[in-house]
Amino acid sequence: MAEPETTRHQSTLGATLAGILDRSKRNRPDIQLLPEHRLDGLQVLVTGANKGLGLGISTLAAQRGATVWMACRSDGTEARRKVITAAGHDRVHLLSLDLMDISTIDALAHTLAERGVELDVVICNAGMVPVQARDSGAGLNAMNHVNWLAKPALLQALIREGVLQPGRTGPIPRVIFVGSESHRSAPPIDFDEAASFRDFPTSQVVAEYGKSKLLLHTWVSEFIRRMGPAEDSGLPLLSVHHLCPGAINSSIAREAPGWMQPLLKLTFALFFQAPLKAAEPVIYLAAAPELEGTTGTYLHMKQRKEPSAASRDPELGRRIHDLADHLIETRLRA
C-alpha cells in the first residue's frame, strides 16, 4: 500500500503554510490562459457556482463567451447578477443543486434535458470542509459525499439524460474536477471507512479533507482510463482533466472555529489567490485548443504534474469505481 507522499496537509497550520509556500514559488508556468482561449457558443455547467472559485469560474467562462449554467445549493441570484455584469451578456442561468440530495442531482439533469441542453463542459467544483465529522444523511461522511461520491452521481445523471454525451460526434465534451494537492498527504484508502460514517474531531478535519480528495482523484484517474481512447477513432469518449487550484481567498474555511476566523481571514486575504485568478487554469482546461482530443491532464495551479502514485493505481481505481456505483445504488438511491 502506498504511503502518503507528503505530510504537508495533515493539519490546518500545515495546509495553510503549504498554500503560502506554493504561491511564493516562482516556477515558470507550464500553461497560460490566453485571450484566444474562448468558449463562444459552448454550454458550461459549474457546480458550487455562487461563491469562491465557482463564482470565479462562472465569471471567466461567461466573459469568454460561454452560456453558463450555475448550479448552486444556496441562493445564486446575486452571484448570477455579478456574472452577467462582468460578462456583458445574460446567457447565465441558475440551477438548484444540493450534492447531498440525489433528487436535486436528478432534477438538474432532467431540467437541462428538457431545455434541450447538450453540455460541452462540466466543471465539478463544489466542495466543503465541515468543522467536524457530519453524517451526510446517507450513512457517509459529508465531506466524502460532497467532495467525491456526488461527482460520479452527477455525471451518471447527466449521461443518462443525454445532456452529457461521451463519444458524441464533434468536439469531445470536457469534464473538469477541482481537487486538491492535499490528496498527497492522505494515508492509503480505507474502503470500509469510505463507505461509512466515522466520527472525527475538529483537529482532524484537514487530514480528513485530504482523504476525501484522494477518493476523488483515485476515482477520476479511473474515469480517465474508462473514458479513454475509443478503438475506432483513437480519441477519448470524454476529455477528463483535474487540478488543484492552489490556495484561494474563498469561504472554504467558513466553518472553522470562531477563534480561528480572524487569523484565517487575514491570512487568506494577504497570501491566497483571488478566485478569478485561481479560475484561470480551470478555464484553460475547458478552453485550450491544444487539449482537444486529449485526456488526463493534472495541474497544480499552472504547473503540469502527475497526481499521486496512489491515486493512479489501477486496482485501487477499479475498487473505488465499484464502491461508488454500489453506494450510489444502495445508499443515495435507497
Ligand SMILES: NC(=O)c1ccc[n+]([C@@H]2O[C@H](COP(=O)([O-])OP(=O)(O)OC[C@H]3O[C@@H](n4cnc5c(N)ncnc54)[C@H](OP(=O)(O)O)[C@@H]3O)[C@@H](O)[C@H]2O)c1
Ligand atoms: N480554497 C482553497 O484554498 C482551495 C484549495 C484547493 C482546492 N479547493 C477546492 O476548490 C473548490 C471550491 O472551493 P472554494 O474554495 O471556492 O470554497 P467555497 O467558497 O466554500 O465554495 C464552495 C462551493 O461549494 C458549494 N457546496 C458546498 N457543499 C455543497 C453541496 N452539498 N451541494 C452543492 N454545493 C455545495 C458551496 O455552496 P454553499 O454556498 O451553498 O455552501 C459553494 O458554492 C472545492 O472543491 C475545494 O475543495 C479550494
